[in-house]
Each structure stands twice: as C-alpha cells, then as structure tokens.
Amino acid sequence: xxxxxxxxxxxxxxxxxxxxxxxxxxxxxxxxxxxxxxxxxxxxxxxxxxxxxxxxxxxxxxxxxxxxxxxxxxxxxxxxxxxxxxxxxxxxxxxxxxxxxxxxxxxxxxxxxxxxxxxxxxxxxxxxxxxxxxxxxxxxxxxxxxxxxxxxxxxxxxxxxxxxxxxxxxxxxxxxxxxxxxxxxxxxxxxxxxxxxxxxxxxxxxxxxxxxxxxxxxxxxxxxxxxxxxxxxxxxxxxxxxxxxxxxxxxxxxxxxxxxxxxxxxxxxxxxxxxxxxxxxxxxxxxxxx
Amino acid sequence: xxxxxxxxxxxxxxxxxxxxxxxxxxxxxxxxxxxxxxxxxxxxxxxxxxxxxxxxxxxxxxxxxxxxxxxxxxxxxxxxxxxxxxxxxxxxxxxxxxxxxxxxxxxxxxxxxxxxxxxxxxxxxxxxxxxxxxxxxxxxxxxxxxxxxxxxxxxxxxxxxxxxxxxxxxxxxxxxxxxxxxxxxxxxxxxxxxxxxxxxxxxxxxxxxxxxxxxxxxxxxxxxxxxxxxxxxxxxxxxxxxxxxxxxxxxxxxxxxxxxxxxxxxxxxxxxxxxxxxxxxxxxxxxxxxx
Numbered sequence: 373x374x375x376x377x378x379x380x381x382x383x384x385x386x387x388x389x390x391x392x393x394x395x396x397x398x399x400x401x402x403x404x405x406x407x408x409x410x411x412x413x414x415x416x417x418x419x420x421x422x423x424x425x426x427x428x429x430x431x432x433x434x435x436x437x438x439x440x441x442x443x444x445x446x447x448x449x450x451x452x453x454x455x456x457x458x459x460x461x462x463x464x465x466x467x468x469x470x471x472x473x474x475x476x477x478x479x480x481x482x483x484x485x486x487x488x489x490x491x492x493x494x495x496x497x498x499x500x501x502x503x504x505x506x507x508x509x510x511x512x513x514x515x516x517x518x519x520x521x522x523x524x525x526x527x528x529x530x531x532x533x534x535x536x537x538x539x540x541x542x543x544x545x546x547x548x549x550x551x552x553x554x555x556x557x558x559x560x561x562x563x564x565x566x567x568x569x570x571x572x573x574x575x576x577x578x579x580x581x582x583x584x585x586x587x588x589x590x591x592x593x594x595x596x597x598x599x600x601x602x603x604x605x606x607x608x609x610x611x612x613x614x615x616x617x618x619x620x621x622x623x624x625x626x627x628x629x630x631x632x633x634x635x636x637x638x639x640x641x642x643x644x645x646x647x648x649x650x651x652x653x654x655x656x657x658x659x660x661x662x
Numbered sequence: 663x664x665x666x667x668x669x670x671x672x673x674x675x676x677x678x679x680x681x682x683x684x685x686x687x688x689x690x691x692x693x694x695x696x697x698x699x700x701x702x703x704x705x706x707x708x709x710x711x712x713x714x715x716x717x718x719x720x721x722x723x724x725x726x727x728x729x730x731x732x733x734x735x736x737x738x739x740x741x742x743x744x745x746x747x748x749x750x751x752x753x754x755x756x757x758x759x760x761x762x763x764x765x766x767x768x769x770x771x772x773x774x775x776x777x778x779x780x781x782x783x784x785x786x787x788x789x790x791x792x793x794x795x796x797x798x799x800x801x802x803x804x805x806x807x808x809x810x811x812x813x814x815x816x817x818x819x820x821x822x823x824x825x826x827x828x829x830x831x832x833x834x835x836x837x838x839x840x841x842x843x844x845x846x847x848x849x850x851x852x853x854x855x856x857x858x859x860x861x862x863x864x865x866x867x868x869x870x871x872x873x874x875x876x877x878x879x880x881x882x883x884x885x886x887x888x889x890x891x892x893x894x895x896x897x898x899x900x901x902x903x904x905x906x907x908x909x910x911x912x913x914x915x916x917x918x919x920x921x922x923x924x925x926x927x928x929x930x931x932x933x934x935x936x937x938x939x940x941x942x943x944x945x946x947x948x949x950x951x952x953x
Binding site for chain 2: 494495499508509522525575
C-alpha cells in the first residue's frame, strides 16, 4: 500500500520527535531530507482564527500550522469545528449566509483574508474535496475534470492532456478512458469521488482540503482514496477532516484533535494515538467519548 | 417463549376507513365531471367545424351573411403575440428568479419582490389589459392605438409572475453542493450561475416556461383593450390582429349558428395547442430528470 521509501521516512520522523509537546498549535515535524527534492507544496498557517455562524461562535482562537507536503488530519467529535476550520482555509465559510471569520490564514507569506486578495484566486490555490461526491450532473466525465478551467475562464492549450494527466493522477484513467463523454454521475460512488479529486487536481492547486472525503464510500473505495492521498502529498499540502480515527492513523503525518471549536492537541499522528498529552485526547482516541 | 398476538382491527376503524375513502373518492368524481363535460362538449361541437373546408387555411370573413371563413389569422395571430410575450417574459422571469435564489436569497428586498410577485399572480388578467390600455393604447404610444405588440406586453406581464415563481422553485432544487463545488474551484459567481445552475435546472425551467405560455395562449382579457381585432391576416405587430380567444369571444356571442360553430372549433384548436405544449413539456422533463 505505502511505498517503502515513504514508510521509512515516516519511521525516521517518528524516531526523531521526542518528548511531550505542549498543547495547541505546534509546527509539525519537518519533512525528511530525502523527500525534500521533489517537494513543491506550500505551508498553510492558521492564526487566531475565530469563526461564527450568526451569533454562534464556532471556532475559538484556533492556531494551526499545516506544513508543506504533509497530510494533516483534523479529528474530533461532531460539532467540534473541524469542517469550519477547513472551510475557512479556502474562504468557503463565508458562502454560508450569516457566517464570518476573523483572524489570519496565510499560504506561505500570502494572507488570504487580505482585503485586496481575490477570493476566487484563493480557491484556485486551495482546492477542496467534499464529503459527498458532487460531480456536475450535466457534464461528461471529461467536462467534469475540465470544469475547473472552464469555470474560471482559464484558457488551456492542451485540455485533453490536462484531463488525461488529472485522471491518471487519481488512478481513474484506465477505468474511464473509453467513456470520457459519458455523464460523470454514471460512475460508482468511489469513482465519482476520485473524479472530484481529479477535478480539483486539474486546477493545479497548492493545497488540497478534504472534508471527510471517504465517509460516504465503501471500504475498498476508501482504501483507494487513502492510497491516493499518500501519493498526492508528494505534490500538495493536504488537510483532511475525518471521523475515522484509523484513517487518520493511516494517512496523516500529524493530527489535530479539536473539541468545541478549540484545538486541544496537535502532534505527530503516532503520538496522538499512542501517547497523547491531553487527557481529553486520550479519552477521544480510545473511544471513551465522542 | 410466549407468542405475540397482533390485535384485530376494530369494526369501528374499518367503518371510518371506508367512509373516508368513499368521501374522498366522491370529491374526486365531482371535480372530474365538469372537466369531462368540457372536453365532451368541445369535441362534439368543435369537431364539426374542423371538418369544414378551409377552416385552418382561410381567414374569417367578418361578414354576418355568407361564408364565415376559417380561423387561420386567429391561430397565427395568437402564436405571434404569445411568441413575443414569451420573448419578453421568459428571460426577465428567469433572470428575476436567478436573482432571488442566487443573490437576493432571504434579504428584505428579495422577500419584498417575492411578495409582489405573489400578488401579481393573483391579479385578475383584465387588469393587465387595462394597465396596458391606459399606458400604451390611449396615449397612442408608438404611433397607433391598438397594436399586437401591446397585447404581447399585457400577456408578458401576466406570464411574468408565473415564470418567476415556477423558475424559483426549480432553481432551489439545484443542490447547493454543486454551487459549492463550482465556487471551491475558484469560479466567479456569474459563471457558477450560467455554467452549473442554469444547465442543471434547464428541464424544469423549460416546463415552467411552457406552462406560462399555455396560460398566456388562452387569455382573452389582456387582449381585449390592447390588440382589438382585425379578421384579416397580418404579420405586422404594430397593427391590430386576430387571436383565438378573441375570435371565440366574438363568435360565440353572435346569433348566427355557423359563427357559433366556428367559435367551438376555435376553442377546440386552442385546447389542442395548449395540450400539445403540455405534452412537450412533460416529455422534455421526463427525458432529462434532474439528478
């Protein structure tokens, strides 16, 4: 499942990180040197983020650093604010009537909440995959992958090549290459979700946000998505919200535990699940509540 | 292990059920009787007109004596006026509905618009005719008094609230997850509207529009004071024109039996056209159901 070099890298990361880390936002471990050469991702830093739905204070002063080319998982019980944090990173939060956010989210040095920043440009840099597969029902498989470019008015010299590359990247090319003109909603649930990831990959973002991307899928499709996440982190910084703790343990380099709109603990995944610093984290990961 | 016993339905409950079923069925029958009678009379009285020579191919003569002529100018006039009314009301109506669902949402302005659209749906159709009569006809706007295009304006005003309301319902059915997917790809809102929301809602929008057209096709009152009437065939929208509802109104009140037969034949034609429009709408809607 996981390529051998990645496994050894993760092990070396785990061995170098020692001692309990203080609560809250921690810069997660640095990527290993061996992989640095091909790293192209960009870090996202969330600082003092507060988010509201009307009067409801959903996110309370959250600070999280998402290192480049790593998978960071957000776990926590329902209503703990995981999805809201993710939706604040690409400014989709503000699409909900009455919702607003304060604080700063930076992509490398760029503050995406700067008034001069074009929100559509932010979303092209920070792609998003949703819980339920949502291909466009009026579009073919090909058009779904090309939708990002067409919807943003971007001219592409070689659309066919881009669609091919994007479908290849999510491992869907061989399954659909003979029926690119058929409707995207004709695919199975797992294929639809990979199609949606291909659609996101096609706009060539720096960061991919995934909001419970496998929760509506069967175990085999889930496995494929997880393998895909592992491959995608070579090129992208990935933030994944999940309810499935095994999934977080399998795919994430570091894990953030959230509770009632606050970050309780952010540490290496291995440590969160085996030796968490906070008692609440331990109770959650051992299934005592949530 | 004890066996579970399921209690029997009491005689009283059986009786209540029978009474309720019976009365609801009776209500349905009562509602059906006038519908069936209308269709029966239309066919009985109208079909004989259809078989007259030149019914669909000649124009009404307008003379009380001699041959009454056919209804060609009325069919073409109705189609022309309704086509213009459609060109005016459908784009504006869908535009308003898009504003309400995509931009206005639950703001006070959008809700005020919704309220007035509902009020307009309930306004008697003759009011639209009177309004256009006062604003456009009396003032001889555009150089003449009565004109076909003024009738089209009155019909468009009548169709507008129907288009807005039916379109809004259909647009709200487009899953918000699709809008989110498009926005998350970095699409501008107007592109989301035109590339994702409209295509997804297209079959439903078409059905709603066709229903509004069918409604406009049968209206007499908005045309009475706006188009007036001319029996001769004309394609000029700035002239008076013949229309099917008006011809029915005119001929059925005539004491001459031959003209009354023409009126029944016209009514049957009108119903047939509206029926065909509805069937087309259903066909299109069932061909491409929304996902």
